[in-house]
Amino acid sequence: MTTEADLRMLGDALERAARRDLQPRRRVLLATAGVAALLAIGVGAAIAAGVFSNDQVARALPAGSVLFGGTHPTCALQDDGVTYACNLAALPTKEYIPDHRGAKEPITIDKHIAGGCIGLDREGRRWNCYLGEEAVKHQIVDEGMLGQYSPVPTHG
Amino acid sequence: MRSLSKATDAELLRRSARSSEAFRAVYDRHVERIYRFLAGRTKDRAAALELTAETFSAAWLARKRFEDRAGGSAVPWLLGIARNVLAQSVRARAVERRARERLGVRLTEPGAAASPQEAWLDGLDDELTQALGGLAEHERRAIELRVLSDLDYSAIASELGISPGAARVRVFRGLERLRKQLTTEPSGGIR
Numbered sequence: 001m002t003t004e005a006d007l008r009m010l011g012d013a014l015e016r017a018a019r020r021d022l023q024p025r026r027r028v029l030l031a032t033a034g035v036a037a038l039l040a041i042g043v044g045a046a047i048a049a050g051v052f053s054n055d056q057v058a059r060a061l062p063a064g065s066v067l068f069g070g071t072h073p074t075c076a077l078q079d080d081g082v083t084y085a086c087n088l089a090a091l092p093t094k095e096y097i098p099d100h101r102g103a104k105e106p107i108t109i110d111k112h113i114a115g116g117c118i119g120l121d122r123e124g125r126r127w128n129c130y131l132g133e134e135a136v137k138h139q140i141v142d143e144g145m146l147g148q149y150s151p152v153p154t155h156g
Numbered sequence: 157m158r159s160l161s162k163a164t165d166a167e168l169l170r171r172s173a174r175s176s177e178a179f180r181a182v183y184d185r186h187v188e189r190i191y192r193f194l195a196g197r198t199k200d201r202a203a204a205l206e207l208t209a210e211t212f213s214a215a216w217l218a219r220k221r222f223e224d225r226a227g228g229s230a231v232p233w234l235l236g237i238a239r240n241v242l243a244q245s246v247r248a249r250a251v252e253r254r255a256r257e258r259l260g261v262r263l264t265e266p267g268a269a270a271s272p273q274e275a276w277l278d279g280l281d282d283e284l285t286q287a288l289g290g291l292a293e294h295e296r297r298a299i300e301l302r303v304l305s306d307l308d309y310s311a312i313a314s315e316l317g318i319s320p321g322a323a324r325v326r327v328f329r330g331l332e333r334l335r336k337q338l339t340t341e342p343s344g345g346i347r
Contacts, residue, residue, distance in 0.1 A: 003201060007191060010209050010263060011183050017261045018176035018216055 019142050052109060057084045057129055060114060064107035066153045067124075069094045075129060084129040086117060092124045100124035104140045111151040116140030164228030169219050179219065182230055183212055189231065189335075190238050197242055197276045203269035206251045211238045213255035227328035231335045232303070239280065245272040287334050295330030302327045 052060075058075040061068040072089035097103055100119035107115050107129060115135035117127040128138075135141045160168065160181040171178035190211055195204035214237050215230075222233055245252040251269050288296055294316070301312045313323040 003191070003205070006205055007187050007208070010205065010212075010261075011180060011187065013261050013263065014183060014209070014212055014216065014259075015176050015180045017213070017259045018172075018179050021216070021259060022174065022176060 016142065020144050023142065023145065052114075052131065054084065056109060057107070057131070058086065060107035060109045061086060061105075061117060061127070061129070062153060063109070063111075064113065064116075064150070064153060065105040066094050067092045067097070067103075067105055069153065073127075082130060082134045084131075086127045086129050088125050088127070097124065106141055106145065106150070106154060108150050108153075111149060113141065113145050113148045113150050115146075165230035166222070166224035166228045169222045169230060172216075172219050179216055182215075186231060186234055187212070190234055193235060193238055194242065197280070198270065198272075200270040203251060203272070206253065206256075206263065206269050207238065207241055207245065209261055209263055210241045210252050210254075210256050213259045213261050214241060216259060217255055227324055227331070229328070229331065229335075232331055235335065242276055242280075246274060246277050248272070291330050291333055295326055295333065298323060298326040299330045299334065 054075045054077060057077075058073045061073045061075075062071065068088070070090060071092055073086045074089070075084040075086040077084055092100070097119075099122045101122055103119035103124070105117050105119075105127075106113050107117060115129060115131035116138075117129035118138060118140055120126040120128060129135075130138050130140065132146065136143050136146065160178060163171070163178075163181070165182055165185065168178045168182045172182070187208065191204055191208045194207045194211070195201065198204050198207065211234065215234060218237070222230065241252050249272055251272060256263075288299070291299070298312060298316065301307045301315055302309075307315070309320040309323045309327075312327070313320040316323060316326075318326070
């Protein structure tokens with residue numbers, strides 16, 4: 001392998017580690033919301049698109065992030081078999097984000113972080129959501145976040 | 157807010173308090189310089205890669221303490237960390253990796269790194285003295301006042317009898333020249 005490739009991979013590793021290092025801020029918020037423990041259940045490996053229904057994924061949005069509270073999402077698994085296209089009946093109002101494009105929010109199923117969504121439009125009505133490793137590939141959540149116990153929606 | 161590509165290093169490091177992407181931008185800008193500096197000292201590719209990883213891991217952990225003393229550039233700061241990492245490795249006779257381990261940065265196996273040797277530090281201070289000596293007197297003095305005496309630009313301007321803007325330019329240019337002298341590419345460069 002060339003040194004250039006090594007340095008690029010080192011950059012990737014460093015960025016992943018840095019992202020992990022920033023996570024405690026969110027964990028502290030979770031802790032203050034009453035989470036006593038983080039439980040890894042191997043969701044990352046186990047969850048795959050199609051295993052969960054569109055309705056389950058739609059419910060996962062407000063369960064995962066305060067931002068989706070009161071937005072009444074509906075989701076539909078797309079032909080690629082991994083993307084859930086989600087639309088919110090009501091725009092997000094619980095947290096102020098001037099532009100939701102590219103915003104990343106975790107989603108939880110059965111009180112464990114199962115994946116995440118990425119905002120597609122400024123107002124925050126349309127989101128693409130992914131489960132498990134697909135959410136990691138889209139850099140919405142970190143590998144280490146998958147499967148963590150998260151019984152209440154997180155703040156950004 | 158400026159895009160990552162247009163932001164200065166200092167702005168990126170401020171943003172990196174909450175953004176790994178901002179820090180990655182700093183890494184992408186300067187990793188080759190830091191690697192070349194370390195490869196030039198160690199003459200060992202694997203050791204230079206490990207020390208580069210340690211330098212940037214330490215920089216991440218220390219990023220909130222970064223003080224902009226070089227007109228927005230992080231190069232002098234990163235080179236300072238690299239020098240410390242190198243010196244610590246030689247003192248401990250083992251490649252320093254505490255910051256990397258604390259952060260959990262995993263390297264793909266770069267091969268067995270050479271054991272740190274005193275020779276890695278040979279002429280390191282001479283190099284700096286020589287590099288400083290290679291600057292024009294007015295630039296060397298400006299850098300000493302900024303970096304060693306920790307004066308702000310108004311005080312440097314007053315000391316040198318120039319405007320604060322001119323003082324900032326003088327320090328910036330001097331540091332740029334210094335950086336170029338201290339990061340001379342080792343033979344072969346990056347492959």
